[in-house]
Amino acid sequence: MRRPTKGTWRRVAVVSLTVVCVSYAPVAMTELWPYARPGAPAFGEWLLGRMVSPSYVADALATRIAPYRHSLIPMIVHSVLGGVLMLLGPAQLFTASRRRTRLHRILGVLFAVTVYASMASAALYLARTAPEDAFSGAAFWIVLATILLGTVLSVTFGVLAAIGGYPDLHQRWMLLCYGYLLTAPLLRLEWGALPRLLPGLPMTAINLVAIQHLGSLVVFGALIAxxxxxxxxxxxxxxxxxxxxxxxxxAHLAGAAGLFWIARSYLDFGATGHRLLVAYLLPYAVAYAVMAAGARRAGREGRGWAREEWRLHLTALCLAPVLSVGAVPVLERGLDLDPHTALTAGVAIGCGMLAFAANVVVSMRVMHAREVLKRTVSADRTTAVGVSAPVA
Incomplete structure (x- = not known):
């Protein structure tokens, strides 16, 4: 039997991503219609109710009426534009792979403008909503705010990289931006899948389980791409x-100490803490294994740049628990959170924030290399002119 090639896996990944994005687009666009007009169709609620149970959906969304109502227009704008972004993402991948440069630039401008408008609407909702009134409480509010900031900065750096003539960096930042956007459809998938593994939990509890690893999953996917x-x-x-x-x-020693502190803290919170710890550690271990193997394989094959990028991201992943540990007291005292909520939020944002930092370092590495090359070429030209100059 013939083994799948890298090209086959690449096509499978692109097709899967396209299916997820295109399928989620109508779900996102209609998600908030029932809050504006009771009885309006909402495909997401309909599907989720049949995947789990109608009461599972009704119990979770019943508490959303008041928080959404005072920010309904910004939320509807955000969700509709989010559906548009789900369609623009695969279109951008297609135009880039097919070398449709003009169309890619036009869609890229539309994509960036849509991201800014959608995130502005989400920011308005977050500004009007107290952290404790967010879905699943303050931890989810903090995660949403972090994803919003990461999305806006990523698309901004992607645009600046394109203007500055760094197509490789432009590609990396836009993939990271789209990774942050993919937290929305992936969260809905986990709402439907996790109740089978964790029966009896309400959606608010499922939500906290999902945010423990969604940030690490999407940035890891952006790195693989x-x-x-x-x-x-x-x-x-x-x-x-x-x-x-x-x-x-x-970084490994600091990360191990951070993981030990996180594990010990979660174990103090009983069954809930055990559940959240497993949800965090399993994806973290997978990401670590892939990055370490990628760096080692690239080193053996003499691919210096691939080895460097893997190692930079591996270093950031090791330091993510350290950032999470440091964020817990800041969140606890700055936002007056209880220790469990601060721990949940701190762990949830660590990997996503450090992956963003790793992208910054990779960008600085590439830009520094260009400057070194410019100086080398300039020095060579100066030496050539000095050698060829006639002696008086």
Whole structure:
């Protein structure tokens, strides 16, 4: 039997992503219609009610009427534009892969404008909603605010990279931006799937389980996509490593200490803490194994740039628990949260924020390499002129 090739897996991934995005678009666009007009069709509620149970959906959404009503127009704008973004994402992948440069730029401008408008509407909702009134409470409000900020900054850096003539960095930032956007459909999928693994839990509890790993999953997917599309073995001007062995060792030690603290803290919260800890650790372990294997394989094959990018992201992943541990007292005291809520929120945002930081470092690495190359070329030209100049 013939084994699937990398090209086959790539096509499967693109088709799967397209199916998820196109299927979710009408769900997103109609999600809030019933709040504006009772009885209006909402495909997401209808599907979820049949996947789990009508009471599972009704009990969760009954508490949303008051918080959504005072920000209904911004929320509807956000959800409708979110559905549009689900359609624009696969279209951008298609135009980029087919070298449709003009169409890709036009759709790219539309995509960026839509992201800004959608996130502005979401920001208005968050500003009008107290953290404790958000769905699943303050932890989810903090996660939403973090994703919003990451999405806006990612698309901004992507636009600036395109203007500055860095197509590789543009690609990375836009993939990260779309990864943040994909938290919405993936969360809905987990609303339907996790009740089979965790029967009896309400959607609010399922929501807290999902946010423990959604951030790490989407940024990990963006990294895999970036590494798949970037086939360069080396980049001129990139020498050495910004994540040498001593840095990696220190990051691993700090990360292990952070994971130990997180595990011990979650275990103090009984069955709920055990559930959230497993939801965090399993995806984290998978991401770590893939990054470590990717860096090792790239090193053996002599692909220096791939090894460097894997190692930078691996370092960030190791430091994510450290950021989470540091965020817990800040959230607890700054927002007057109870220890359990602060822990849940701090753990939920760690991997997503450090992946963003890793993208920043990768971008600085590429830009530094270009500057080194420019200086080398300039120095060579100066030397050539000095050698060819006639002696007086």
């Amino acid at each position: 970036s590494r798949t599309l970037d086939r360069r073995s080396r980049i001129d001007g990139v020498t050495g490593s910004w994540a040498p062995l001593p840095v990696l060792v220190a």
